[in-house]
Amino acid sequence: MDKLEFKAFFYAIGDYSRFSILSSLIGRDLNVSEIVDATGIEQSNVSHHLHCLLNCGFVNAKRNGNERIYSINKEVKQTISSIIGYVDAYKKQIISCNVANKSYISRVIK
Amino acid sequence: MDKLEFKAFFYAIGDYSRFSILSSLIGRDLNVSEIVDATGIEQSNVSHHLHCLLNCGFVNAKRNGNERIYSINKEVKQTISSIIGYVDAYKKQIISCNVANKSYISRVIK
DNA sequence: TATTAATATGATTGACCATTCATATATTAT
DNA sequence: ATAATATATGAATGGTCAATCATATTAATA
Numbered sequence: 233m234d235k236l237e238f239k240a241f242f243y244a245i246g247d248y249s250r251f252s253i254l255s256s257l258i259g260r261d262l263n264v265s266e267i268v269d270a271t272g273i274e275q276s277n278v279s280h281h282l283h284c285l286l287n288c289g290f291v292n293a294k295r296n297g298n299e300r301i302y303s304i305n306k307e308v309k310q311t312i313s314s315i316i317g318y319v320d321a322y323k324k325q326i327i328s329c330n331v332a333n334k335s336y337i338s339r340v341i342k
Numbered sequence: 343m344d345k346l347e348f349k350a351f352f353y354a355i356g357d358y359s360r361f362s363i364l365s366s367l368i369g370r371d372l373n374v375s376e377i378v379d380a381t382g383i384e385q386s387n388v389s390h391h392l393h394c395l396l397n398c399g400f401v402n403a404k405r406n407g408n409e410r411i412y413s414i415n416k417e418v419k420q421t422i423s424s425i426i427g428y429v430d431a432y433k434k435q436i437i438s439c440n441v442a443n444k445s446y447i448s449r450v451i452k
Numbered sequence: 453t454a455t456t457a458a459t460a461t462g463a464t465t466g467a468c469c470a471t472t473c474a475t476a477t478a479t480t481a482t
Numbered sequence: 483a484t485a486a487t488a489t490a491t492g493a494a495t496g497g498t499c500a501a502t503c504a505t506a507t508t509a510a511t512a
Binding site: 353357359383384386387390391405407408409 | 499500501502503504508509510
Binding site: 263264265275276278279280282283297298299300 | 487488489490491
């Protein structure tokens with residue numbers, strides 16, 4: 233496994249804002265304003281993230297008047313869905329952790 | 343999807359060193375020195391990462407004399423394997439990217 | 453019990469990057 | 483052509499955390 237690929241992949245997918253944006257696109261294509269509404273992330277921030285996701289090939293974009301409509305890459309969609317499953321399974325693990333672990337995670341993860 | 347879980351999950355798995363450590367444990371259980379050799383990561387750094395992975399429940403540890411033997415969590419093992427598959431599929435995407443994207447990724451991802 | 457080997461821990465620091473704010477560009481409508 | 487709406491971009495900054503170094507702990511062996 234190459235470091236560059238790994239970093240690119242996790243850079244794109246491993247940020248909660250970007251992950252939220254990708255998640256919001258699973259159901260249907262959205263324009264930027266709709267993504268803002270769906271995620272609660274501020275507009276320029278959303279645009280920055282979309283720029284990244286576009287460059288990394290995780291989403292596609294097309295113009296529609298003065299809107300821009302974003303869609304999620306097909307393969308990425310499947311990956312996201314799977315990862316949601318993993319995190320969900322991992323949730324049990326967190327819950328079953330002892331108090332020390334919980335406080336550690338809270339401290340480290342913010 | 344809760345932010346705390348997401349962050350804990352990707353914190354643990356989304357770092358290349360930690361991912362390498364986890365990967366090294368897929369084949370068989372290893373003590374710290376063996377992990378150092380397998381990954382090329384410096385010892386104290388490995389210990390720091392193992393501390394994190396232990397707290398997050400991604401690995402387990404048992405003593406054997408003055409060694410400590412680490413094993414990867416069963417579910418995590420499967421997740422890691424899957425993610426290797428995703429990153430591998432994503433590799434094609436990176437390759438198919440245009441030059442601009444590649445330079446962007448190199449720049450942003452280091 | 454001193455010494456060596458294996459591993460862990462604490463503190464520091466430098467790099468990265470998400471967010472924010474201000475502003476630019478593009479498109480449509482008046 | 484001007485205004486309004488939608489989106490993008492540039493720059494600045496504060497927080498996070500991986501890596502490093504020094505040192506501590508634990509266990510085995512002489």
